[in-house]
Amino acid sequence: MPCYNEQRTIRSLLDSIYHQSYPRQSIEVVIADGLSTDQTRQEIQEFSLANKDLVVRVIENQKRSIPSGLNQALDAASGHYIVRLDAHSVPAEDYVARSVAALEDGLGDNVGGLWDIQPGSDTWQARSIARAAAHPLGVGDARYRVGGSAQEVDTVPFGAFQRSLIERIGKFDETLLTNEDYEFNTRIRRAGGKIWFDPEIKSTYIARQNLRDLARQYWRYGFWKVKMLRRFPESFRWRQLAGLFVISFPVLALLGIWFEWARWLLSFEIVVYLLALIVVGLQLAIRHRDLTLFWGVPLAIATMHFSWGTAFIWSMISR
Numbered sequence: 001m002p003c004y005n006e007q008r009t010i011r012s013l014l015d016s017i018y019h020q021s022y023p024r025q026s027i028e029v030v031i032a033d034g035l036s037t038d039q040t041r042q043e044i045q046e047f048s049l050a051n052k053d054l055v056v057r058v059i060e061n062q063k064r065s066i067p068s069g070l071n072q073a074l075d076a077a078s079g080h081y082i083v084r085l086d087a088h089s090v091p092a093e094d095y096v097a098r099s100v101a102a103l104e105d106g107l108g109d110n111v112g113g114l115w116d117i118q119p120g121s122d123t124w125q126a127r128s129i130a131r132a133a134a135h136p137l138g139v140g141d142a143r144y145r146v147g148g149s150a151q152e153v154d155t156v157p158f159g160a161f162q163r164s165l166i167e168r169i170g171k172f173d174e175t176l177l178t179n180e181d182y183e184f185n186t187r188i189r190r191a192g193g194k195i196w197f198d199p200e201i202k203s204t205y206i207a208r209q210n211l212r213d214l215a216r217q218y219w220r221y222g223f224w225k226v227k228m229l230r231r232f233p234e235s236f237r238w239r240q241l242a243g244l245f246v247i248s249f250p251v252l253a254l255l256g257i258w259f260e261w262a263r264w265l266l267s268f269e270i271v272v273y274l275l276a277l278i279v280v281g282l283q284l285a286i287r288h289r290d291l292t293l294f295w296g297v298p299l300a301i302a303t304m305h306f307s308w309g310t311a312f313i314w315s316m317i318s319r
Contacts, residue, residue, distance in 0.1 A: 002061060002069030004034035006087035007043050009206055013090055014047045018054050022096040027054065030077050032061040032069030067172035067180040074171055082166075084158040089115075090204040098201045099160035109165055109193035110185060112156025113201025115144050120209035128296025129214050130207040131284050137276060138301040143197045153197040154235070155185045157205070165193070178224035186232045214300060215307040222311030246273070246302075247309045277301060 003010060017029055033041060041058065048056045059076050061069035074082065081100050085091060095113070102111040117134045119126035132138040139145045144157045159181065169187045172180045185195050208214045229236055248269060255262035277298035285294040 001030075001085040001087060002032045002034065002066045002073070003036065003040060003087035004061075004064065005036045005038045005040060007036075007039040009090075010040055010087050011043050011047060013085065013087055014044070014051075014056070016090045016093070017085075017096075018051055019093055020091070020096045021094045022100065024054055027096065028077065028079060029054065029056040030073040031056070031058045032073045033058055034061040034064035034069060063174070065174065065177050067174045067176060070180070071171045071174065074166060077163075080163055081160060082163060083160040085203075086158055086205075088206045089158070090206075092202040092204075095201060095203055096160075098198065102196060102198055102201070103160060103162060107150075107194075107198070108152070108196025109188050110156060110159040110161045111196045111198060111201065112144060112159045113197065113203065114147055114199040115157060115203060115205040117145065117205050117207050120206050123209070124292035124296050125210045125300075126207065127290060128293055128300045129209075129211070131288070131293055132297050132300035132304065133207050135280060135284070135297070135301070137280050138304050143199075147199055148197070150196070150198045150200075153195050154189070155182050156195055156197055157181070158203075159185070159195075169193075176224055176227055178220040179228045182235065183228050183232070186228075186235045190232075211299060211303050215303050218304045218307035219311040222308035223315040225308075226312055226315035245269075245309070246305045247313055 001013070014029070017027065018024070020027065031044060033044075044056065044058055048054075057076065059072050061072055063069075070084065081103060083096055083099055098113070099111055102108065115134070117130045119130040134145050136146055142155075143151070143153050144155075165188070169184075169191050173183050174180075176183055188195060208217055249266065252262045252266035252269065256266055280301065281294045281297040284297050285291055
């Protein structure tokens with residue numbers, strides 16, 4: 001797993017790995033730390049001293065990017081099976097066992113499961129972001145976020161695979177600072193492999209705490225998606241149209257200076273978009289008995305859409 005300044009969550013992740021149902025003596029943990037400046041390394045060291053029956057190794061990720069950290073961890077790992085994790089996640093007790101079983105059964109070349117998305121703190125923004133990040137209006141049909149039956153998909157979070165897969169298709173692309181996992185899965189599918197989603201492979205994912213951090217996260221997603229699509233244009237998915245849809249607002253506003261049809265279309269789009277946000281916010285507020293979701297979820301979804309969409313366009317024109 002790659003990490004950087006994860007002192008709040010790294011201990012929970014390590015505890016969850018320690019309590020995996022998979023034989024502990026058959027597990028090694030390799031952490032690629034991007035030169036953390038907080039107490040992350042201290043937390044790891046204290047855990048290792050208290051749990052010496054689990055092998056935990058830390059390597060320095062000098063480049064401080066996710067793909068470079070993953071590749072260094074892959075080089076350092078000795079296992080036959082590779083299970084990628086994230087410092088913002090907490091895998092269920094049977095996560096490793098189910099992942100390995102799916103690989104042994106030949107269900108997929110890279111297997112993954114369902115996120116239980118939880119707020120990063122007990123604030124209205126954090127709770128709203130967690131709900132928005134698991135709703136189809138915010139994330140489309142991404143199975144690992146919205147759920148579904150076991151099936152072949154285009155991508156899974158983190159993933160588990162055999163080491164031989166790396167020998168066949170190569171490691172993570174270090175020129176992509178984000179979307180490296182989707183690019184990896186695209187190469188698998190291009191090589192005739194299969195990405196398998198199993199909702200019984202579960203992990204808790206800790207979402208961003210506030211709208212500012214959410215905007216930065218989705219800006220990265222949108223910006224680097226363009227770099228990804230230039231290599232694999234067929235990897236574009238309909239769920240990503242929502243981010244581009246919102247960019248039509250300023251375009252129609254500009255055209256509306258000269259054309260009446262553009263003004264009408266802009267008005268229609270705004271009304272439909274706002275109504276959709278309001279309906280989703282109301283539904284989730286009632287379902288979870290949390291009034292703050294009524295305005296918080298629409299704000300979070302709009303932040304995701306506009307950040308992703310504007311970054312996507314900026315990346316296109318900035319080359």
